[in-house]
Amino acid sequence: MTLRERAFSLWQATESRLDRAFGAGANPLRRLGAIAFLLFWAAAASGIYLYIFLDTSAAGAWRSVEAVSREQWPIGSVIRGLHRYASDALVVVMFAHLLREYLAGHARGFRWFSWISGVPLIVLLYASGIGGYWLVWDQLALFSATATAEWLDWIGMTSEPFARNFLSSEQVIDRLFTLFIFLHIGLPLALLAGMWVHVQRVSRPDSFPSRNLAAGTAIALVVLAAAWPVQSLPQANPAQVPATLALDWFYLFPHPVMYATSPGALWAMVTGAAVLLLVLPWLGRKSRLPVAVVSAGDCNGCGRCFADCPYSAIVLVPHTSKHLAPRMAEVQPALCAGCGICAGACPSSTPFRSSDAFASGIDMPGRKIAALRGELERALAALRAGPRVVVFGCDRAADVAAVRAADTAALSLICAGMLPPSFVEYALRNGADGVLVTGCADGACDYRFGQRWLEERFAGTREPHLRANVPRERLRVVWAGNGSLPELANCVASFRASLTERRPGDESIMRPKRALQASHAQP
Template sequence: MYRRLLTGLQSATLRLDVGIQRVLPQDFNPLYYTGGLANLFLTVLVVSGILIFLYYEPSLEGAYASVEFLTRDVPYGVVFRGIHRYAADAYMVAILLHLFRNWFTDRYREARDSQWLSGMVLLVFSGLAGFTGYLLVWDERSQMLTSLTVQALRSVPLVGHWLAEVFVGGPGVSDTTLPRFLFLHVGPAMALYVLLWWHYVRLRHPKIWPPAVWVLFGLGLLFILASVLPATSGRPAQPGASPEGFPVDWFYLWPYVLARWMAPGWALALVVALLAYGMVIPYTLRETPEERGLRALGQAVVVDENCTGCELCYYDCPYNAIYMVPSPAPGKSRAAANRKLLAVVVDSRCVECGICIGACPFEALELPRMLDRDVQQRIQRGAQAPAAAAT
């Protein structure tokens, strides 16, 4: 059932690609660059965030006034605030598209589970940085979000009260609260770059930046949104007051909508359960590799006598499964006689995709259960079958 659903979603994703490519050239398909688009919006967030940070005052008395000063009195301050706000939403849209596309197109298991897990951790840190951004304004919404979060954290068994104190920087809201929120906003945002290293370390050719056309379009869209729908604050937070409601940003604050129907603690538990499920998604399907058509060809092996040490396979392998080592002896073929390096396959990383075989012009790599002679026999059998049927 789950497998059938995934297969349906995969074909829908591929049909969407075909539809987009009827309108746009293939290399402009934005769905090929969802990760790169997320990086673009993250860069915009960092740059606009630094500009906003220059004016921000992290204190109960000064936070709201400093944001209002930036919005009303600093030239283009309202634009930078709006760009920061909408880039955060665009960033979340891009990473969710990235997540679902890789899920539906089956690129999250086996050799790619490291990318999936790092992506889930990136999602958690991105959500934390995005959510705490709403607290920094210190308006009525910030106050209500703080109150709901403290309630949710306090309901965690054993460590709940400690977590709530860590969150607000003391037993209650105090002068240390806004600096704590600022740290919880900037800290996870900085950690994103370390996590991105984990995300990319096993990929040989990641698309980390979208084509210029999407950079122009993305930046243009942010400027338009920031100008047409400027980001504004609500009324300033009042100590002791409990506001009735607040405008919701669905990308970052959706768990707080759940608090209408359930206790904040249960909403937190639901978020944690969803994230925990996300972490185990690569391991949920219990198909044998042969059922999935994988691991049936055998991991690639280097034909020592033919390897010239040219490194083409090393550069082409998307899974970092081939390393070059100093050659202990010359190869036997003429082309390999003067080699300095020798390719070595790391079995645990090889996914038997055959890309290295296509990359090697010297027949120095083989999939042991898909040898050249087997392929030729299959082609001959295929060619003979119609002839036999015709006679």
């Protein structure tokens, strides 16, 4: 296990602990991207309110911001605090998101686009945030504007140094404030556009947290804003240099770094960090997971895989055999995560097909549906004592091999969402007393929609659905997650106990349709 993998295990353990407080679906550590969107909107909405009252002149800006804090207390003060703290929290969440995705190995492979498109967002967020401080035009604003200008001047882009704009009161003119405002509106808009691009490679992006998480985050920020009001420093005066400054370290830490080193050193650090982040997807080992493969002869172009793919890796194209269907699925390998959710969505992935060596319309080369049927049949044939339970698990969650026993068969899939619902019925009809499906922690599917689609298929609200005549008491879904093996073992035991209680009256519910075909059960 590499250092990165060890660190990610630690991160996941922390996530699992937080699941107890929030539930996996509303766990902030699992929803960092969505929280980032929420914080952006909180900063934008509060910023619009503040802009209404901002005097966009060098002489009036400071006074107008102070008026919002003092004359509109407590509403104005809280909204100003919300603007500041939501922006600060956005920095924290952004770096946590970056760290999590790196530790999870998401900088590489098919996710490279999301990684690369995220790098400019860091620059845009800092440019937006630092520029926002200038609008207050207090001592901190003057310090930050001057420091930024000195940094930019190091590369000598302009004939006159930017810093000359902030050296005396007569040089700080209202037109300069127009530029500040243009930057503080334009850059966040560019940031929003960049965030939109950032999530383009995933379908149904997680761009808003659950209601509970959104409410919790909003309440926490409002309480912080009320308890710890944001205050301006004295009005900017170029003739005076404050000895000390109450700095917002989330955004303004580059200024002290520059004064402790030099503008050139800061440029080297920023450029080096950006280059490192940009080349990260191409550093180290290259491991390419097998991607989904379409069998044209078995694809009727129903579009279910297209609808269910969490990464928009499937497109519908004209069918190669027009007499079969007008269109068929086509996998875009560069976008495919290799999760197999498409195979679970394919109506041809049914084990009830009579062919011994059938092919699904779309399948995973390393985990074929036909082979899964054979594995299931062998496992069912090997089960001895009862009640006999089949556990379908997920490679990304608790290792189901640990619950395998004489009365328990365990099969692991790439993702729980890869399981075609008909496999549940097939197992029950062929000797299983119950089927337990498990996967990542609730709401934390590593492939985004595996759980959701599976639950909807079982509930009959998504195709292919689990038939209504399958007794639901013989099916249990447990989102145990990685590292929750004891919980999974307990669930299997309690499920078996419930089957034992029910068994005398239920034996005829799922009578085998036919005996297992020996050929299916052969390795």
